[in-house]
Amino acid sequence: MTTNPGPAVRSTVHGYPRIGPDRELKRAEESYWKGATTAAELEKVASDLRLDVYARLRAAGIDDIPSNTFSYYDQVLDTAVLFGLLPARFEDPTEAGDADGRLRRYFAAARGVQGAPPLEMTKWFDTNYHYLVPELSPDVRPRPVGDKPVVEFREALDAGHRTRPVLVGPLTFLLLSKAADDAPEGWSPIALLDDLVDAYASVLADLRAAGAEEVQLDEPILATDEGRAALGELERAYTRLGGLDDRPRILVSTYFGSIGADALRVLKESPVEAVGLDFVTDDEGIADLTAVSGLGSTRLVAGVIEGRNVWRADIPSAVATLGTLLALTDELTVSTSCSLLHVPIDLEAETSQAPELRAALAFAEQKTREVALLGRVLSEGGEGEYDIDATAPGAAFVDARVRARLEALGPDAYERPEDRGAPTDLPLTTTTIGSFPQTGELRRARAAHRRGELAEEEYKAILRSEIDRVIALQEDIGLDVLVHGEPERNDMVQYFAERLEGYATTDHGWVQSYGSRCVRPPILFGDVSRPAPMTVEWITYAQSRTAKPVKGMLTGPVTMLAWSFVRTDQPLGETARQVALALRDEVADLERAGIRHIQVDEAALRESLPLREERRREYLDWAVGSFRLATSGVSPSTTVHTHMCYSEFGLIVGGIEALDADVTSVEAARSRMELVEDLGRRGFKRGIGPGVYDIHSPRVPSVEEIEASLRLAVSHIDAGGLWVNPDCGLKTRGYEEAEQALRNMVEAARRVRADLG
Numbered sequence: 001m002t003t004n005p006g007p008a009v010r011s012t013v014h015g016y017p018r019i020g021p022d023r024e025l026k027r028a029e030e031s032y033w034k035g036a037t038t039a040a041e042l043e044k045v046a047s048d049l050r051l052d053v054y055a056r057l058r059a060a061g062i063d064d065i066p067s068n069t070f071s072y073y074d075q076v077l078d079t080a081v082l083f084g085l086l087p088a089r090f091e092d093p094t095e096a097g098d099a100d101g102r103l104r105r106y107f108a109a110a111r112g113v114q115g116a117p118p119l120e121m122t123k124w125f126d127t128n129y130h131y132l133v134p135e136l137s138p139d140v141r142p143r144p145v146g147d148k149p150v151v152e153f154r155e156a157l158d159a160g161h162r163t164r165p166v167l168v169g170p171l172t173f174l175l176l177s178k179a180a181d182d183a184p185e186g187w188s189p190i191a192l193l194d195d196l197v198d199a200y201a202s203v204l205a206d207l208r209a210a211g212a213e214e215v216q217l218d219e220p221i222l223a224t225d226e227g228r229a230a231l232g233e234l235e236r237a238y239t240r241l242g243g244l245d246d247r248p249r250i251l252v253s254t255y256f257g258s259i260g261a262d263a264l265r266v267l268k269e270s271p272v273e274a275v276g277l278d279f280v281t282d283d284e285g286i287a288d289l290t291a292v293s294g295l296g297s298t299r300l301v302a303g304v305i306e307g308r309n310v311w312r313a314d315i316p317s318a319v320a321t322l323g324t325l326l327a328l329t330d331e332l333t334v335s336t337s338c339s340l341l342h343v344p345i346d347l348e349a350e351t352s353q354a355p356e357l358r359a360a361l362a363f364a365e366q367k368t369r370e371v372a373l374l375g376r377v378l379s380e381g382g383e384g385e386y387d388i389d390a391t392a393p394g395a396a397f398v399d400a401r402v403r404a405r406l407e408a409l410g411p412d413a414y415e416r417p418e419d420r421g422a423p424t425d426l427p428l429t430t431t432t433i434g435s436f437p438q439t440g441e442l443r444r445a446r447a448a449h450r451r452g453e454l455a456e457e458e459y460k461a462i463l464r465s466e467i468d469r470v471i472a473l474q475e476d477i478g479l480d481v482l483v484h485g486e487p488e489r490n491d492m493v494q495y496f497a498e499r500l501e502g503y504a505t506t507d508h509g510w511v512q513s514y515g516s517r518c519v520r521p522p523i524l525f526g527d528v529s530r531p532a533p534m535t536v537e538w539i540t541y542a543q544s545r546t547a548k549p550v551k552g553m554l555t556g557p558v559t560m561l562a563w564s565f566v567r568t569d570q571p572l573g574e575t576a577r578q579v580a581l582a583l584r585d586e587v588a589d590l591e592r593a594g595i596r597h598i599q600v601d602e603a604a605l606r607e608s609l610p611l612r613e614e615r616r617r618e619y620l621d622w623a624v625g626s627f628r629l630a631t632s633g634v635s636p637s638t639t640v641h642t643h644m645c646y647s648e649f650g651l652i653v654g655g656i657e658a659l660d661a662d663v664t665s666v667e668a669a670r671s672r673m674e675l676v677e678d679l680g681r682r683g684f685k686r687g688i689g690p691g692v693y694d695i696h697s698p699r700v701p702s703v704e705e706i707e708a709s710l711r712l713a714v715s716h717i718d719a720g721g722l723w724v725n726p727d728c729g730l731k732t733r734g735y736e737e738a739e740q741a742l743r744n745m746v747e748a749a750r751r752v753r754a755d756l757g
């Protein structure tokens with residue numbers, strides 16, 4: 001096989017979904033975790049999926065195919081493993097060094113095992129994908145111990161594809177890592193850069209020896225302020241890697257926004273052969289290129305097809321952009337704006353969308369065809385085979401009534417009175433975040449109901465008995481503020497999307513969220529309104545079963561947008577206000593039905609924060625405004641809760657305070673309560689519930705462990721405003737572990753309360 005001299009303009013993608021068209025990887029992994037299948041069986045499924053992706057890309061007409069975009073869990077974890085950077089707590093001396101032993105250790109780092117909590121998990125930039133945060137310290141020595149990129153390269157080569165292996169770049173890897181607990185104060189992982197770059201050099205040599213002609217090093221960190229500021233490190237890393245004799249060509253790929261002229265100049269002047277830029281997320285890419293007088297002989301990989309939203313491309317406008325770019329570089333490759341990891345695989349699998357909507361959509365498969373088409377159009381001219389008139393929906397989905405209502409709102413629609421009394425008279429009030437475990441029986445009932453095989457009344461009876469059980473369990477455990485458990489919801493966004501006008505859902509549009517967990521983000525395509533109450537029936541039923549307060553449970557506007565594919569024909573803030581208005585009606589109905597605690601989850605507030613500071617104010621303005629529009633209609637005595645599943649509060653603490661919720665529950669367990677110290681220092685004035693244990697892990701925390709977290713919390717935060725809760729909903733857990741963990745949590749709260757006198 002030799003490299004095709006090929007057309008002047010080539011086509012590629014940064015990456016492709018790895019879970020399989022039917023979530024094959026999820027099923028194979030979960031069965032392996034249960035012990036039902038062997039490592040070899042799991043590896044076979046993975047290998048088939050990889051080969052299927054190469055074949056799909058080839059069939060779509062993509063010239064340059066990436067590899068090593070597959071992962072059993074996460075590409076950052078893969079990179080840590082590749083360079084021998086897993087913490088020692090995952091080392092099991094009894095474990096064999098064979099495939100099974102290696103996989104077990106890998107999954108232990110991802111998911112935790114008794115005695116060894118997993119790596120922290122956090123959002124990958126501003127997406128809904130989660131990566132595992134490597135823990136590094138000055139005494140670790142990055143060395144090339146793994147062979148995954150080489151093995152996957154060879155596997156592809158054997159199948160006839162000379163691929164471009166993709167690795168997380170050294171700068172991004174280190175800036176996304178954190179200092180281990182035992183690292184000296186003030187030390188940061190970037191100090192390992194030179195050693196790590198040496199380890200990359202050795203992997204590049206191995207890839208070259210295996211026959212790789214080009215590698216892709218992903219440096220999305222350059223789209224953030226932190227990455228943009230690391231110019232010296234960028235220069236050092238790529239001067240060193242580019243200067244190696246024994247290496248494939250290097251493509252440094254950036255995405256999730258422009259990188260600025262300074263970083264671009266460093267890359268242009270470094271000895272790397274190609275640079276990937278995103279021309280979709282913002283419109284600064286061309287100005288950056290112009291500022292450095294073009295890339296000259298450095299190949300430009302131009303991300304002009306949106307990689308993380310589902311709208312069909314505007315082909316004529318992409319052609320125009322590429323035309324401009326042709327003048328700014330000698331060699332051009334057309335690509336997606338980022339990996340296609342963030343979109344569903346194939347629109348063809350969908351059957352239920354209205355034709356006008358469907359005509360506006362493109363999933364991964366369709367996007368690869370758009371990229372290939374652009375490559376052909378630029379190389380050969382003509383765009384005949386493509387319906388170039390199809391673009392994102394616009395005027396057809398306008399609802400004048402919604403617009404008029406929003407227009408008529410005054411400033412008082414966003415305000416609650418400052419003085420509204422304490423939500424409860426208890427210190428350390430115990431509660432949960434909303435969802436309870438979802439049994440197989442419940443999932444089957446929901447699926448049968450969805451297929452029309454289970455009658456409405458029977459289905460409702462099942463939900464009511466589930467609520468009975470969850471309420472009884474919470475009373476038995478001794479929790480203070482109860483929840484109905486969300487048995488009617490498959491997903492906290494999808495449930496509402498299905499009940500709101502302006503939203504469509506998909507049947508197979510799965511996207512990886514973390515590990516084997518996938519979600520089906522709905523599609524927000526038009527003006528949003530609420531035809532009927534969405535949750536009142538279930539919350540009031542739950543409240544009728546107990547004398548304790550039950551929290552109503554809604555998903556907030558920012559999260560409704562963040563976990564959906566959202567229209568791009570109007571500002572996000574406008575779309576968020578429409579969602580907020582619909583939620584405000586729901587909040588009013590809940591309150592009217594006697595519900596005294598209402599939680600509006602804004603799990604995505606932090607992850608939606610623009611990567612660059614200069615764009616954050618505008619975002620926080622509409623994010624805060626829409627939350628307040630949704631919640632400020634209630635009486636002063638109703639307690640408004642919100643929940644966020646992350647703990648890097650620093651950047652948005654002002655925003656969170658501005659939401660003006662009475663109680664905010666946040667994740668803290670996995671980041672070891674760093675947050676409480678932070679909040680203590682700031683003097684957060686309303687209620688706060690720092691999660692006391694990690695629900696992402698099957699591990700049951702002991703009473704002592706939770707007690708220690710709570711004692712730490714009360715040493716920083718006034719106990720009256722402190723709430724006790726897990727760090728997120730329980731729906732991904734089983735009853736056995738959830739129940740035990742909650743019992744331990746309530747016992748820990750009792751012990752600490754007793755000492756408060």
Ligand SMILES: [Zn+2]
Pocket residue numbers: 433603643644645727728729
């Ligand atoms: Zn959460």
